[in-house]
Amino acid sequence: MIEFRGVHKTYANGTKALRDVNINIEKGEFVFIVGASGAGKSTFLKLIMHEEVPTAGEVIVNGYKLSKLKRREIPYLRRTMGIVFQDFRLINTMTVFDNVAFAMRVTGASKREVRKRVPYILGLVGLENKARSYPMELSGGEQQRVSLARALVNNPALIIADEPTGNIDPELSYEIMELLTEINRRGTTVLVVTHEHDLVSHFHRRVIVIEDGTVVSDVPQEQPAVPVSEPANDVVADVLDTIQSAPKGSPADAVIDDIVNGGDAQ
Amino acid sequence: MRLSSLGYLIKEGFRNIKQNAFMAVASILVLVSCLLLSGSAYLVFVNIESAFDYVYSQNVAVVFAAETADEAAVAALGEQIRALSNVSDVELISKEDTLTRYEGVIPEATFEQLQGTNNPFLDSYKVTFIDLDDAVFKSTIQSIKDMPNVDDVSYNGDIAATLAHLRSVVMLIGGVVIIVLLFVSLFIISNTIKLTVYSRRLEIGIMKSVGATKAFIRLPFMWEGMVLGFAAGLLSYGIMHLIYTRLMAMPALGFISFTSLSVTGLSTVMPVWAELLVGFLVIGVLTGMLGSGLSMGRYLKEESGVSSD
Numbered sequence: 001m002i003e004f005r006g007v008h009k010t011y012a013n014g015t016k017a018l019r020d021v022n023i024n025i026e027k028g029e030f031v032f033i034v035g036a037s038g039a040g041k042s043t044f045l046k047l048i049m050h051e052e053v054p055t056a057g058e059v060i061v062n063g064y065k066l067s068k069l070k071r072r073e074i075p076y077l078r079r080t081m082g083i084v085f086q087d088f089r090l091i092n093t094m095t096v097f098d099n100v101a102f103a104m105r106v107t108g109a110s111k112r113e114v115r116k117r118v119p120y121i122l123g124l125v126g127l128e129n130k131a132r133s134y135p136m137e138l139s140g141g142e143q144q145r146v147s148l149a150r151a152l153v154n155n156p157a158l159i160i161a162d163e164p165t166g167n168i169d170p171e172l173s174y175e176i177m178e179l180l181t182e183i184n185r186r187g188t189t190v191l192v193v194t195h196e197h198d199l200v201s202h203f204h205r206r207v208i209v210i211e212d213g214t215v216v217s218d219v220p221q222e223q224p225a226v227p228v229s230e231p232a233n234d235v236v237a238d239v240l241d242t243i244q245s246a247p248k249g250s251p252a253d254a255v256i257d258d259i260v261n262g263g264d265a266q
Numbered sequence: 267m268r269l270s271s272l273g274y275l276i277k278e279g280f281r282n283i284k285q286n287a288f289m290a291v292a293s294i295l296v297l298v299s300c301l302l303l304s305g306s307a308y309l310v311f312v313n314i315e316s317a318f319d320y321v322y323s324q325n326v327a328v329v330f331a332a333e334t335a336d337e338a339a340v341a342a343l344g345e346q347i348r349a350l351s352n353v354s355d356v357e358l359i360s361k362e363d364t365l366t367r368y369e370g371v372i373p374e375a376t377f378e379q380l381q382g383t384n385n386p387f388l389d390s391y392k393v394t395f396i397d398l399d400d401a402v403f404k405s406t407i408q409s410i411k412d413m414p415n416v417d418d419v420s421y422n423g424d425i426a427a428t429l430a431h432l433r434s435v436v437m438l439i440g441g442v443v444i445i446v447l448l449f450v451s452l453f454i455i456s457n458t459i460k461l462t463v464y465s466r467r468l469e470i471g472i473m474k475s476v477g478a479t480k481a482f483i484r485l486p487f488m489w490e491g492m493v494l495g496f497a498a499g500l501l502s503y504g505i506m507h508l509i510y511t512r513l514m515a516m517p518a519l520g521f522i523s524f525t526s527l528s529v530t531g532l533s534t535v536m537p538v539w540a541e542l543l544v545g546f547l548v549i550g551v552l553t554g555m556l557g558s559g560l561s562m563g564r565y566l567k568e569e570s571g572v573s574s575d
């Protein structure tokens with residue numbers, strides 16, 4: 001799914017942000033990336049999004065060898081991933097619905113598809129009642145859920161989140177993490193950069209530690225993924241109920257399609 | 267591109283205009299000022315041109331046929347002059363016509379006496395030229411003088427040369443002024459739009475992060491530029507027309523309208539305004555479209571500006 005082979009990144013001003021990074025992340029993994037500020041975590045993600053290119057080495061994402069990628073293919077690479085930012089990056093002049101629909105329209109989705117899918121995705125993150133609201137009318141946690149909905153709406157194989165809980169209250173951080181866990185449970189690869197150690201130790205997932213541009217530790221998941229047992233609040237509990245009532249045993253993508261398209265997927 | 271996408275992009279363009287009303291108004295005002303300046307330069311130019319046309323049309327040479335030429339020879343001379351490439355019009359003024367002009371001016375008895383073979387005048391041709399440029403004009407006159415049965419050619423060579431020279435100077439200055447003004451407007455427009463693009467780099471970054479293609483990001487901006495350009499074109503035309511008609515109505519400026527548009531009549535006035543309208547709209551739309559399309563440059567680069575500004 002994601003492979004870094006001997007990747008170095010030196011910025012134009014000479015800052016060595018990454019040195020000889022070798023990482024392999026399989027499809028369906030949930031990975032935390034931790035490290036001090038300035039360690040190179042965001043650079044790591046930017047190389048995956050192809051916002052930056054490595055100075056040396058090769059990055060392979062979702063089957064795209066990035067060094068071979070043509071410029072006009074970059075948008076299509078990005079459609080295979082959902083990106084969540086620390087500052088939410090919502091458009092304040094658009095409603096919650098339009099913020100999410102926006103990501104679908106960009107890919108040329110029809111009106112019908114948008115009208116069908118966006119409400120389901122909003123339901124998935126527990127915001128079905130906020131579709132007509134504007135981002136500024138929402139709490140930080142709610143805004144981040146909108147941003148998550150936008151990342152999910154095109155059914156990406158990979159979710160990348162750069163400090164998604166950095167700007168929201170700690171209690172709400174768990175809510176977001178649980179949503180990410182649930183998304184991952186249904187087959188989506190999830191990469192989360194964070195420096196909240198509580199979260200990392202609470203969720204028992206693979207942890208990659210970056211220090212000064214080098215991967216200093218890569219600890220695999222401690223135990224098999226467990227379904228979330230203690231939803232942080234009622235909203236999440238409701239959402240999880242919906243999700244868990246989906247047919248068991250079907251492939252993850254099929255399940256998400258099922259949920260998202262209201263149960264009429266082929 | 268799907269039709270539904272196009273509809274969406276057009277809606278986005280309009281939303282952008284509403285969202286950035288201040289920038290939209292600023293862009294329109296800049297474009298209107300530039301169009302008005304170019305338009306004024308153009309109108310001044312057209313006025314001078316039509317003044318020239320008027321003077322040109324008055325600038326004729328009179329070719330006198332030799333006294334010995336009979337009617338057939340005079341007619342042949344007329345054909346010969348008409349055949350010259352630099353001659354636009356030839357009008358026969360027979361000696362009888364000339365004499366008739368004196369009817370009532372000279373005593374009745376004398377007038378009667380001068381009829382028929384006693385007519386003291388010569389048959390003549392009023393000749394109008396196409397090109398009054400000194401060398402061309404003089405060679406035309408010379409070739410007429412060299413024709414058989416020509417007694418003399420009467421013309422004013424200096425005025426012709428001066429006019430031709432002035433006209434080319436005016437054409438050059440007018441052209442340069444208009445071109446410079448258009449470049450200035452393109453520059454200002456592209457900078458104004460750069461500002462709107464800058465103020466919306468977050469939106470552009472989000473679009474890139476969700477996989478929007480360059481064309482998809484650019485289209486609403488170009489559409490927006492076209493709408494603003496069209497509005498500016500219409501507005502400029504309205505203002506221009508208002509100012510021009512007000513100016514022409516002022517008695518102090520009456521002399522302008524004498525030598526200019528009104529002289530050549532409605533047939534010229536209408537196309538000039540139609541030309542101006544079409545010109546304003548085309549230039550407005552193109553400047554708006556190109557200005558926004560070109561000024562997006564670095565914000566569009568696929569690699570940059572996804573997660574940061």
Ligand SMILES: Nc1ncnc2c1ncn2[C@@H]1O[C@H](COP(=O)(O)OP(=O)(O)O)[C@@H](O)[C@H]1O
Nearest residue numbers: 011013015017036037038039040041042043044
């Ligand atoms: N565009 C850039 N140009 C120059 N230096 C940069 C750029 N982006 C990041 N850096 C530097 O690279 C290092 C790693 O940055 P970053 O990947 O953002 O770290 P983190 O996300 O772990 O805080 C830092 O020293 C940072 O200052």
Ligand SMILES: [Mg+2]
Nearest residue numbers: 041042043162
């Ligand atoms: Mg960072």
